[in-house]
Structure formats: C-alpha cells, structure tokens
Amino acid sequence: MKSDYNIIIIGGGPAGMAAAIGAKEAGEDDILILERDSVLGGILNQCIHNGFGLHTFNEELTGPEYAERFADKVRELGIPFELETMVLDVTPMSDGRKAVSLISAQRGAVTLTAKAVILAMGCRERPRGALNIPGFRPQGVYTAGTAQKLVNLEGAQVGKEVVILGSGDIGLIMARRMTLEGAHVAAVAELMPYSSGLKRNIVQCLDDYGIPLLLSHTVVDIKGKEKLEGVYIAEVDENRKPIAGSEVYYPCDTLLLSCGLLPENELSSGAGVEIDPRTNGAFVNDRLETNIEGVFSCGNVLHVHDLVDFVSEESKRAGANAALYVKEGRKGGREVNVTVGNGVRYSVPSKINTDALPELTHIRFRVTGVYKDASIIIKSGEREILRRKSRILVPSEMLDIILKRDKLADVTDDINVYLEEVQS
Amino acid sequence: MTRELICINCPMGCMLTAEVEGGEVTKVSGNTCPRGEQYAKTELTAPVRTVTTTMKTAGGKPVPVKTKAPIPKDKIFDVVAAIKSATAPLPVKMGDVVLENAAGTGVDIVSARSMNNA
Ligand code: SF4
Numbered sequence: 001m002k003s004d005y006n007i008i009i010i011g012g013g014p015a016g017m018a019a020a021i022g023a024k025e026a027g028e029d030d031i032l033i034l035e036r037d038s039v040l041g042g043i044l045n046q047c048i049h050n051g052f053g054l055h056t057f058n059e060e061l062t063g064p065e066y067a068e069r070f071a072d073k074v075r076e077l078g079i080p081f082e083l084e085t086m087v088l089d090v091t092p093m094s095d096g097r098k099a100v101s102l103i104s105a106q107r108g109a110v111t112l113t114a115k116a117v118i119l120a121m122g123c124r125e126r127p128r129g130a131l132n133i134p135g136f137r138p139q140g141v142y143t144a145g146t147a148q149k150l151v152n153l154e155g156a157q158v159g160k161e162v163v164i165l166g167s168g169d170i171g172l173i174m175a176r177r178m179t180l181e182g183a184h185v186a187a188v189a190e191l192m193p194y195s196s197g198l199k200r201n202i203v204q205c206l207d208d209y210g211i212p213l214l215l216s217h218t219v220v221d222i223k224g225k226e227k228l229e230g231v232y233i234a235e236v237d238e239n240r241k242p243i244a245g246s247e248v249y250y251p252c253d254t255l256l257l258s259c260g261l262l263p264e265n266e267l268s269s270g271a272g273v274e275i276d277p278r279t280n281g282a283f284v285n286d287r288l289e290t291n292i293e294g295v296f297s298c299g300n301v302l303h304v305h306d307l308v309d310f311v312s313e314e315s316k317r318a319g320a321n322a323a324l325y326v327k328e329g330r331k332g333g334r335e336v337n338v339t340v341g342n343g344v345r346y347s348v349p350s351k352i353n354t355d356a357l358p359e360l361t362h363i364r365f366r367v368t369g370v371y372k373d374a375s376i377i378i379k380s381g382e383r384e385i386l387r388r389k390s391r392i393l394v395p396s397e398m399l400d401i402i403l404k405r406d407k408l409a410d411v412t413d414d415i416n417v418y419l420e421e422v423q424s
Numbered sequence: 425m426t427r428e429l430i431c432i433n434c435p436m437g438c439m440l441t442a443e444v445e446g447g448e449v450t451k452v453s454g455n456t457c458p459r460g461e462q463y464a465k466t467e468l469t470a471p472v473r474t475v476t477t478t479m480k481t482a483g484g485k486p487v488p489v490k491t492k493a494p495i496p497k498d499k500i501f502d503v504v505a506a507i508k509s510a511t512a513p514l515p516v517k518m519g520d521v522v523l524e525n526a527a528g529t530g531v532d533i534v535s536a537r538s539m540n541n542a
Pocket of ligand 1: 432
C-alpha cells in the first residue's frame with residue numbers, strides 16, 4: 001500500500017472532509033483522510049436535529065444529511081479515505097515531512113509520511129470530573145453527548161425523569177430530544193447568569209416544551225448510591241458560590257452534564273504544536289498553519305465552533321492552504337500579531353502574514369460576556385481597520401469578521417481586536 | 425402591539441421586533457435575511473416546527489428522520505407518536521419517504537441518512 005502522501009488529514013468529520021475538498025479543489029490530488037469511526041461524518045451523525053447548512057447549502061439540514069452531502073462530495077471527487085484508523089502519533093521529520101503513526105485493520109501498525117498534515121480531530125465533552133460535584137457517581141449520570149449517542153445512534157432508552165446541568169447547545173438539544181422520547185425534563189440548570197447555548201435552541205428546545213432554564217443555578221449534591229435518585233439544585237451568587245438555604249430537591253433517574261467542549265489536541269501537542277490556553281486549540285496564522293511548518297489545524301480542534309458552516313468554511317481554507325504549501329512551501333514575509341483587548345476572549349488567527357494576503361482574511365473570536373450596543377473595533381496602531389456596531393454580542397456566538405486584502409495590505413503594527421462599550 | 429421574538433430559522437438567532445395589529449403582522453425589523461420576516465409572521469399567527477427524531481429499522485439501529493416540511497407546533501407529539509409506531513425498511517436512502525402523511529398533517533417523514541442492511 002502507498003505510504004507517502006502530499007497531504008494527510010486526521011479526522012473524517014465535517015472539518016476533515018471540508019479540508020480534503022478544499023485541497024482537492026485547489027488542485028492537490030495526493031490526499032488521504034484518516035478516520036477512527038466506521039463511517040465519515042464524525043459527531044454530525046449523532047446530531048439528528050436540524051439547523052445545519054443554511055450558510056453552506058442555503059437550506060436547513062439535519063446533521064446526518066449535512067455529513068452525507070460532504071461524504072458524497074468526497075467520494076465524487078475520488079478522495080481516498082481510510083476508516084477505523086487510529087492515529088497514534090504525528091512527528092515532524094528532519095526533511096520537513098511528517099511521520100504519521102497509526103493502527104488499522106487494513107494496514108496494521110504502520111507509519112505513513114506526508115508533506116503536510118491537517119489536524120481535524122474535532123472536540124470532546126468536558127469530563128464530568130471537572131464538575132466538582134461531591135458524592136457518588138451513580139448510574140444515570142451521563143454527559144449530554146454520551147446520552148445523545150446512546151439515544152440517536154443506538155436507539156437506547158436513557159431515562160424517564162431528567163435534570164440537565166449546563167445549558168450548552170448539546171444540553172438544550174438533549175432536553176428536547178429526551179422529551180420527544182417520552183421523558184420528563186424537570187429543569188436545565190446553568191451556573192452562569194446567561195446560557196452558553198444558542199438563543200434559537202433555548203426557544204425551540206426549552207420554551208416550546210415548557211422546560212425551565214434556571215440561570216445562576218447549579219447541582220450541589222447527588223442522591224443515590226447505585227442508581228441516581230435525585231439531585232439538589234441551588235442558586236449561586238455573583239461569585240458562583242451556592243447560596244445556603246436555596247437548595248431544591250429534584251427527584252430524577254437521569255442527570256445529563258452539558259458543560260462545554262474541549263478541542264482534542266493530544267496528537268497536536270505530541271507533535272510539538274503550541275496550544276493557546278484560551279481556546280485549547282493551536283496557535284495558527286491566517287493560513288491556519290501552526291507553529292510547525294506544514295501542519296495545519298481547523299474546525300473544532302482549533303477552536304470550538306457553534307456553526308458547522310463555519311467549520312466547513314474554515315477547513316476548506318485550511319485544505320487550500322495546505323495544497324499551496326505543498327506546491328510553494330511556507331510563505332515568508334512580515335507577520336503581525338493579532339492581539340485582543342476589552343471584551344474579547346481570543347482570536348483565530350493569532351498572526352497575519354501581510355506580505356502574502358489572500359483576497360479575504362477571516363478573524364474569528366468570541367466575546368467575554370453579554371454586551372449590548374457595543375462596537376467591535378479592529379485597529380493596527382492608531383489606524384482603525386474596522387468599526388462595527390452590534391445590538392447584542394454574546395459568548396455563545398462565534399464572530400467572524402472578514403477583511404478585504406486592501407484593508408490589511410500596508411499594516412505594520414500589531415492588530416488589536418476589542419469592544420468599545422457605550423458610556424451610559 | 426409590539427412583540428419581541430427570536431428567529432429560530434438559523435443559528436444566528438436574530439432578535440426580531442414585530443408590529444401586530446388585529447391578528448396580523450404588519451411590520452418586522454431586526455431580521456438579517458427575509459426568512460426572519462416570514463418566521464415572525466408564521467410564529468405569531470400559526471407556529472410551525474420541523475420535527476427530527478429517529479425511527480426504528482429492521483436492522484436494530486435506528487435511522488434519523490425528519491418531517492419533510494414544518495408541521496403545526498401543536499401536532500409535534502402526534503407526529504412523533506406516528507413515527508415511533510412505524511419501522512423504516514432497509515436499505516434506505518437519504519430523502520426516501522419512510523412514512524406518508526404523518527398523523528394526518530399531510531406532511532411526509534423522510535430519512536435523513538442512507539443506511540444499508542445492518
Ligand atoms: S433572520 Fe435570517 S439570519 Fe436571522 S436568524 Fe432568521 S434566518 Fe437566520
């Protein structure tokens with residue numbers, strides 16, 4: 001079997017498939033996608049709700065439909081992929097290529113080589129251990145994503161009386177899903193004073209079914225030794241500390257934890273990729289290239305997205321850039337840093353090469369809290385590159401600012417992204 | 425009367441402001457695209473939802489399905505019950521109708537994924 005490729009893509013979910021399509025459309029034919037599951041599509045296969053693809057396909061699709069369209073495209077373009085393949089390690093080699101060690105039924109344990117590697121491994125849920133709930137771990141406590149997989153892919157019955165901790169999108173989606181499967185969802189408790197899920201999900205997953213969203217609340221105790229019997233939910237103060245005496249007991253057989261997602265970067269770290277502690281994803285330049293030449297990162301492994309359309313768009317660019325790298329090598333030139341200020345938590349990219357700008361440069365970021373009528377400002381030194389007023393900005397929505405080439409062409413100072421709040 | 429609502433048509437979740445007079449929506453603002461205006465009009469008069477769930481198959485694993493068009497919001501549970509009592513044949517292709525006229529809504533249920541015999 002062939003073992004040397006121009007581009008190897010790790011992950012066959014939305015990011016990996018789009019990266020492959022982007023590379024192929026940029027003229028690169030020597031591509032291989034490695035996927036650990038038995039089908040392409042990644043997490044989309046268990047996301048059976050709709051709301052995917054409005055930006056990409058101009059219609060609203062379910063997760064499996066969105067995945068299947070991309071998988072069909074991958075097949076149509078004749079891009080090779082290998083399933084049930086576990087990548088163990090990525091190592092830069094002295095000649096600039098990368099060694100990719102893997103295990104699969106088809107190949108056994110082998111090491112492949114590639115000029116460029118695209119990291120597209122996606123993310124996983126924060127483990128429940130990080131939740132700091134005292135007490136036992138009785139049966140009936142799941143992460144929301146695990147429950148989603150059991151219900152949607154296995155057709156399993158998960159529970160009848162449900163409490164959900166955390167109002168991330170998967171938690172909200174699962175509140176509706178469990179309701180449609182005949183369960184009663186007593187409440188969704190959220191530690192923060194705002195939901196970390198999309199507004200539309202609060203409307204159509206909670207409000208539609210009369211499920212209460214308890215903001216500034218958390219689970220303080222779990223009852224039940226072998227099987228879950230119930231949970232105590234308490235209100236928290238502004239320091240997120242439970243308020244004594246506010247505990248309410250909810251009998252339940254199921255507790256779903258929806259406490260956020262973490263990019264899955266063990267392989268990246270192992271390869272020497274520098275990780276941004278704000279995103280838990282790689283630091284990348286505007287080509288989505290990491291600190292290691294020829295290693296690119298895109299999708300949820302780079303930073304957790306809320307829109308799969310943004311994942312696809314970003315990953316296509318990563319694929320096209322990897323194809324360009326194979327042809328021309330790393331772009332030299334002047335790089336300016338992208339830094340963040342007031343109200344902005346992080347930005348992707350963290351560096352922009354102003355000597356080799358593409359037609360359009362994307363700057364993606366999230367805000368740190370809820371801001372009303374604030375303006376997004378992008379400045380380089382004293383020069384204002386962009387000012388955009390927004391009625392409302394929330395941390396759950398990733399913002400995507402697209403700058404034309406001429407906006408950045410003669411920029412020499414660091415670029416700063418921040419919010420200007422209205423003085424009242 | 426002024427009503428505030430959130431457009432659920434896409435994950436942008438635009439905040440809409442609608443003017444309602446005599447049961448009719450006369451003006452919508454806050455929408456980023458025309459779908460938002462349409463959403464406010466239907467949501468305030470006859471709300472509809474696309475329903476997604478799973479249907480059992482002969483192969484053991486369920487197949488994801490959806491209503492081919494949005495159905496009246498108050499029919500959601502009837503439609504889900506109709507889907508639960510049906511079985512999808514295998515193999516099935518994405519887009520195949522697996523249940524016609526679900527719960528008398530006039531809307532068909534289609535498969536959201538291609539699946540071979542398990
Ligand atoms: S108005 Fe358009 S862009 Fe805004 S949420 Fe509705 S469909 Fe999405």
